[in-house]
Amino acid sequence: MERDFTARGHHDMGGLPAGDIDREEHDYALWEKRVDALMMICTNRLKLMTVDQLRKGIEALPPSAYDDMTYYERWISSVTNTLLERGVFTADELGAKIEEVRARYPDGVMPEGSAGGGC
Amino acid sequence: MSTGHDDQGHDHGHHHHHDHDHDHLHPYDPEHHHPHRADQDDSMTYYRLMEEAVRELMIDKGLVTADDIRAEVEAMDARTPANGALVVARAWTDADFKTRLIASPKEAIAEVGHDIGPMKLIVLENTPEVHNVVVCTLCSCYPRWILGIPPDWYKSRSYRSRVVREPRAVLREFGTEIADNREVRVHDSTADMRYMVLPMRPEGTDSMSEEELAALVHRDSMIGVTEVSV
Numbered sequence: 001m002e003r004d005f006t007a008r009g010h011h012d013m014g015g016l017p018a019g020d021i022d023r024e025e026h027d028y029a030l031w032e033k034r035v036d037a038l039m040m041i042c043t044n045r046l047k048l049m050t051v052d053q054l055r056k057g058i059e060a061l062p063p064s065a066y067d068d069m070t071y072y073e074r075w076i077s078s079v080t081n082t083l084l085e086r087g088v089f090t091a092d093e094l095g096a097k098i099e100e101v102r103a104r105y106p107d108g109v110m111p112e113g114s115a116g117g118g119c
Numbered sequence: 120m121s122t123g124h125d126d127q128g129h130d131h132g133h134h135h136h137h138d139h140d141h142d143h144l145h146p147y148d149p150e151h152h153h154p155h156r157a158d159q160d161d162s163m164t165y166y167r168l169m170e171e172a173v174r175e176l177m178i179d180k181g182l183v184t185a186d187d188i189r190a191e192v193e194a195m196d197a198r199t200p201a202n203g204a205l206v207v208a209r210a211w212t213d214a215d216f217k218t219r220l221i222a223s224p225k226e227a228i229a230e231v232g233h234d235i236g237p238m239k240l241i242v243l244e245n246t247p248e249v250h251n252v253v254v255c256t257l258c259s260c261y262p263r264w265i266l267g268i269p270p271d272w273y274k275s276r277s278y279r280s281r282v283v284r285e286p287r288a289v290l291r292e293f294g295t296e297i298a299d300n301r302e303v304r305v306h307d308s309t310a311d312m313r314y315m316v317l318p319m320r321p322e323g324t325d326s327m328s329e330e331e332l333a334a335l336v337h338r339d340s341m342i343g344v345t346e347v348s349v
Binding site for chain 2: 013015022024025028038077101
């Protein structure tokens with residue numbers, strides 16, 4: 001199937017029709033603030049990535065993932081991918097660390113989009 | 120991310136007086152303006168797990184320390200709309216400061232004790248002729264070094280999609296009616312160019328101190344979805 005290079009990216013939504021604005025707000029959870037903090041440190045101090053790389057990673061998400069994931073879920077997804085690409089850590093190291101962390105939470109892990117943060 | 124541009128709203132709202140029942144004693148409490156959803160710190164999800172894993176890997180590799188992360192979170196918590204409100208109040212009471220603020224925001228904001236870091240900022244002055252409102256249609260760029268982290272709705276599909284096409288209708292959802300004869304300018308932010316609105320000083324505040332004025336200035340008025348009222 002041909003790809004339509006003239007189509008808008010899913011994130012490029014300015015001017016499109018949309019519903020009423022949900023003005024509900026939530027206090028950012030500590031883990032969300034830590035994602036933000038990690039991103040600031042990686043860009044401003046460590047120079048391991050740029051804001052543009054963060055955006056590129058987010059904009060590369062499939063539309064369904066973009067919509068289902070919360071804001072800081074998209075961020076940590078993009079930061080992690082960028083750090084992997086940069087070779088800051090390897091996929092094996094990440095996989096092992098995720099299993100190590102998972103073992104700390106015997107009650108299990110909820111699906112994406114359920115951790116607060118919205119849109 | 121498009122370059123910044125101005126859109127003139129095409130819908131013409133009637134000029135209704137709108138209700139403002141805000142309690143100005145607590146201007147920075149978003150709960151007061153918007154419905155609120157409970158914290159979810161206690162639910163473990165895959166991406167929260169990933170945050171923990173990536174943070175620990177970075178610490179293991181000696182790139183950051185737990186203290187670095189904590190300090191960054193604390194620095195972020197210290198960046199609140201109160202910082203911006205003080206800048207607005209100073210601009211209302213000191214015409215020379217306002218001139219400097221618009222000419223070189225970073226230096227002017229440093230005068231009131233706030234460092235806006237690497238952020239490139241443009242200050243947009245509201246006037247009787249022009250009302251400004253800010254969005255980032257492509258993501259969530261926001262003057263975070265002076266106002267803190269953006270509210271959820273600023274990052275929502277509805278706000279990002281609609282405010283460039285029907286700003287007056289969007290402003291109405293926030294209880295803001297802009298007179299037909301006032302131009303509405305919508306500014307689309309980029310990571311490299313962010314905007315803060317300098318709202319108009321409301322009538323009847325001549326005798327107020329800078330501190331009292333700052334207490335009138337809400338976050339949303341510096342995004343441009345509301346105006347400041349007494």
